[in-house]
Amino acid sequence: MALLRLFLLFVLGFWGSVAVAADPLPSWNEGPAKQAVVDFVSQTTTAGGKDFVPAAERVAVFDNDGTLWCEKPLYVQLAFAIDRVKDLAGEHPEWKTEQPFRAVLENDQKSLLDAGEKGLLQLVMASHAGLSTEEFEQVVVDWLATARHPRFGRPYTECVYQPMLELLGHLQAYGYKTYIVSGGGVEFMRPWTQAVYGIPPEQVVGSTIKTVFELRDGMPTLMRLPEIDFIDDKEGKPVAIHKFIGRRPIAAFGNSDGDLQMLQWTAAGKGPRFCLLVHHTDAEHEWAYDRDSHVGRLDKALTEAEANHWTVVDMQRDWEQVFASGSK
């Protein structure tokens, strides 16, 4: 009888969890975007269905900046680089005259934006080098613990989108392997993606600077060089997906033209596919920007999404809540 009770408890407990999980996306308003996500996951994971995908092939790739967390008013990594350039300026007198460093030291946001994505990445790389990989990780962890988003006043890791956390969790619960494929630096993301997104370091693909193996006082060390190894943006994203993952994703999530080729590469595979763009339309609770934005421009990809019937999330319409904390 005790066994029977245990058995029933187990079965009912399981049934109970399923009932509780009936709405896997509570922060999404009912509508075509939410429905498309739920349908795709259901169709690709229902054994015997015509669109069933074996677990090993359930690969979903996510851009990070503007897709999983807030990228305004500046990329978070740029805010980090700015703080770090200011910290290191004493050791680099040449930065007083060299762009984009000068812009940082003079708080000249316009020149900083004029430097373009490549200039910004150079800034990031230069301000990130000269440390061992372990030292750099500690610098990132320390900065994230104290830095605050200028508008929301809370840690950047709390400026992640609640609906996207639910989407990640839903995919993970159904056996999807979720990857980040970001233009951001891989070593800027890995220290916190497991805790925040449930994505382990080995599933984070991003831009890299060169590192070199050396024995430092006899201790094997990887030193970070001030040299860009790879920029994981635009055409680089499918290249990196192929190099790091070696499988074509069946689902891709982005928010800007930098994600277009990743979505094209995903969409062009055989079998069921899912492509989604987050369209920032909620100036009240976050930001509203698209075709003319400096950061996170969404122009060509938006046009292509419409032509290909990719899912476009209208943040204001489709999300009941933007962040885990805070109103809406």
Add this chain to the structure above:
Amino acid sequence: MALLRLFLLFVLGFWGSVAVAADPLPSWNEGPAKQAVVDFVSQTTTAGGKDFVPAAERVAVFDNDGTLWCEKPLYVQLAFAIDRVKDLAGEHPEWKTEQPFRAVLENDQKSLLDAGEKGLLQLVMASHAGLSTEEFEQVVVDWLATARHPRFGRPYTECVYQPMLELLGHLQAYGYKTYIVSGGGVEFMRPWTQAVYGIPPEQVVGSTIKTVFELRDGMPTLMRLPEIDFIDDKEGKPVAIHKFIGRRPIAAFGNSDGDLQMLQWTAAGKGPRFCLLVHHTDAEHEWAYDRDSHVGRLDKALTEAEANHWTVVDMQRDWEQVFASGSK
């Protein structure tokens, strides 16, 4: 009562499987090498033990050539490249005079070996380019289906070491994530590592050639360029481990000086560590080579293994059987 019977069946069934799996390494002779492997896995996976390692951190890295499969008389990928250079020679008249292509076309094995590892990799890269990633995968699959090892007369994928297959399976059964970290080309390995080693494509790290994303007749395509991107050997191995995996392994398996830095990097981490070298000592059933070998030289790493008490497998002494098929 039916429930009780079900319950007992379940418990006894489980107990039964454990009993059957009592020797996870049946092709290993009893001795210090086998014992070291069994002890390490047990110590790192026994909850509450002082050397327990959480599942997420159980990362084990394996060299491929000479560690998991036979690398004599030539690296398998070199045999593939030779066949492919011969196939493509009609389109490349310049190869008649350029080394190392000339050596291939004239079956001049000495000049081929003199070209060194870098020359050989160049040969491999040049003979592997000009195709899309999907076309190249098909070429690899087709070649492996028909090519035969010159001494053993069977497919190369059957020239894998049975004791190492058991070791991989043992680690995998205990929650280890097993990676290949090879000097070989990543796209030469990925098509078959799941079937042969139980290692999925995303856990294969290796040398790469550059690829470029383009729309070919409107179809998103990754084209392989005749340009080396990264050579995953020696100092490159810890660099690649950090870049691709982002975690320091706790166990590393190699067989040559090309694996030394990978073992050093692994050994230098905190907590329990395991480093193993396969020493080829069985000329009767495979090959015997070490400090003076052209292919798979094991010299500095052997010295360092002795100094650091890493586990060294003496193939003749420690392995009861070398290959899955064939005698011993």
